[in-house]
Amino acid sequence: MASRKETIARRASRVRRQVKKVANGRPRLSVHRSSKNIYAQIIDDAAGRTLAAASTLDASLRGDLKTGADRAAAEAVGKLVAERATKAGVKEVVFDRGAFIFHGRVKALADGAREGGLSF
Incomplete structure (x- = not known):
């Protein structure tokens, strides 16, 4: 039987393979969720570089948020990454949820990014 780490890695690679197709x-737009924070970055796979990134650890968000682990924080991160992406000239992305279910904080981040002007 596969370990929990292997199962999560396999799920993430399966999602990433479909996203790249x-x-x-x-x-x-790649999302990582931990128990205390949420992170988002926009990655250009062809060039292999990050175009924009945001997280609940950013100084611009840290003072405004009650905690980094709730839906309000995730939505704020989504809006911030969308704002930074439009400055970088990115309007359309494909959403990569990784091994996380599209529910709760991950969905709130996606909705915030859509409100911020990204389309996916």
Whole structure:
């Protein structure tokens, strides 16, 4: 039987493989969720570099948030990464949820990014 780490890694790679198939040259919005914070970055896989990033650890968000581990914080991170992406010239992305279920904080981040101007 596979360990929990192996199962999560396999799920994340399966999702990432599907995302890359439908990307059509668009950068991906990758999400990582921990128990205390949430992180998002927009990655250009063709060039292999990060175009924009945001997390609940950013100084601009830290004072405004009650905690980094709730839906309000995730939505704020989504809006911030969308704002930084539009400054970098990115309007369309493909959403990479990794091994996380599209529910709760991950969904709130996606909704915040859509409100901020990203389309996916």
